[in-house]
Amino acid sequence: MIEPNRAVFRTTDGLDLVADRYGRSTRGVVILAHGGGQTRHAWAKTAAALADRGWQAIALDLRGHGESGWSPGGDYQIARFADDMVAVARDIGGSPALIGASLGGLAGLFAEAEIAPGTFGSITLVDIVPNMDAAGAARVMGFMSAHVGQGFASLEEAADVIAAYLPHRPRPSDLSGLAKNLRLGEDGRYRWHWDPSFVTGVHRERSVRDAGLFESRFVGLTLPVHLIRGRLSELVSREAAEGFVSQLPNAKFTDVAGAAHMVAGDRNDAFLDAVVEFLERMDLEAQTDGL
Numbered sequence: 001m002i003e004p005n006r007a008v009f010r011t012t013d014g015l016d017l018v019a020d021r022y023g024r025s026t027r028g029v030v031i032l033a034h035g036g037g038q039t040r041h042a043w044a045k046t047a048a049a050l051a052d053r054g055w056q057a058i059a060l061d062l063r064g065h066g067e068s069g070w071s072p073g074g075d076y077q078i079a080r081f082a083d084d085m086v087a088v089a090r091d092i093g094g095s096p097a098l099i100g101a102s103l104g105g106l107a108g109l110f111a112e113a114e115i116a117p118g119t120f121g122s123i124t125l126v127d128i129v130p131n132m133d134a135a136g137a138a139r140v141m142g143f144m145s146a147h148v149g150q151g152f153a154s155l156e157e158a159a160d161v162i163a164a165y166l167p168h169r170p171r172p173s174d175l176s177g178l179a180k181n182l183r184l185g186e187d188g189r190y191r192w193h194w195d196p197s198f199v200t201g202v203h204r205e206r207s208v209r210d211a212g213l214f215e216s217r218f219v220g221l222t223l224p225v226h227l228i229r230g231r232l233s234e235l236v237s238r239e240a241a242e243g244f245v246s247q248l249p250n251a252k253f254t255d256v257a258g259a260a261h262m263v264a265g266d267r268n269d270a271f272l273d274a275v276v277e278f279l280e281r282m283d284l285e286a287q288t289d290g291l
Contacts, residue, residue: 009230015069017084020044020059022181023051027283029096030122031088032059035126036202039066039145039193041180042101046264049272055279058096059089062104064195074197081107081112086116095119097279101264103124106218119166121189122282123188127233127261129244130215136234140261145191145199151191155179158190168258169266171253203228207217215244225251226278230259230266241277252278 004020011017020040030050032043040059047057061068064076071080085107088094098120100108105125112119143165152158155175162170162178171176182190227250229241233271240254246253254274259266 001048004047004059009060009091011063011069011084011087013072013140015063015071015084017060017063017069018067019058020047021089022059023048023055025056027054027093027279029056029058029199030091030279031085031092031096031098031120033062033098033100033107034065034138035102035104035128036061036114036198037194038101040182041066041133041177042262042265043099044177045268046099046275048271050275050279053276055097064198066193066212070195071197073259074130074195074199074201076195078103078106078110078203082110085111086119089119090116095121096162097122097124097282099124099213099275100128102128102261106130109218109221112223113221114274118223120223121286122226122278124226124228124278126228126271127230127236127259129227129236129240129285131157131240132235133237133240135263136236139234141199141202148192148196148199148209151185151188151189151289152182154191155182158182161203162217166260166262169259190223219242219247221248222250224278224282226254226274228249228254228256228262228263228271228274229262231255231257232260232266235261 001020004022007019008031009017009183016115034042035283043059047059050057060086064070098108105128110125183193183194184190227241227245229236245253256263256267256270264271
């Protein structure tokens with residue numbers, strides 16, 4: 001597997017965003033933006049596989065997550081994440097493709113619609129639409145909030161909690177991947193590798209957001225959009241997915257069996273197949289347009 005090189009990008013408000021850069025660009029650049037509460041390491045298999053196929057893959061720690069800087073004052077509005085995405089894309093140059101899971105996908109949509117249209121060549125949304133299921137979102141946020149303060153006594157305890165939350169996914173025996181999403185505190189306890197203020201910031205913004213108005217921001221986006229949904233998703237219903245895609249003139253929808261909200265982790269094989277097929281189609285269309 002291709003080993004990444006560490007990269008650092010600077011946001012407009014002066015934070016450092018840490019990333020892993022896989023491979024060299026012979027077919028273009030793909031930015032991978034994780035979901036809320038995750039880190040860039042969630043993309044390791046996908047990024048390495050894309051690099052093997054000729055794309056340069058850049059897996060990013062979003063602000064407040066992993067090794068990236070934390071927002072002063074706990075500012076984690078979607079517009080702030082979107083501005084970060086534009087800054088990273090401009091640093092890279094050209095119009096990179098974006099693969100965004102949940103929060104990362106929403107930030108990309110917002111960046112394209114509200115901040116800098118034309119930033120991305122395409123956007124792949126991973127189990128996210130603007131009008132997500134409220135009960136499903138509450139369950140996700142409840143899980144994220146449950147252990148913010150006390151953390152976990154061990155990696156094994158954290159793995160048990162995750163296994164109970166994701167009963168459809170086998171509990172891993174190798175916990176080295178999980179360790180990358182936790183940080184060991186001076187008190188000997190493990191806590192999630194993100195700013196606790198992120199959860200309260202998201203709650204605050206979502207409580208005042210009008211779902212219909214929020215979705216209307218993105219209607220009519222003309223860049224290629226690929227929505228990949230986990231068929232077991234608690235956050236995105238099939239009706240919501242098909243409804244959103246129907247409002248975009250250049251959109252594709254893939255429903256992945258056996259996967260819930262974290263599609264890449266649940267069915268990485270099917271997820272990667274869908275991603276590669278879409279990116280290859282984008283390459284072919286670009287070559288055809290250039291003739």
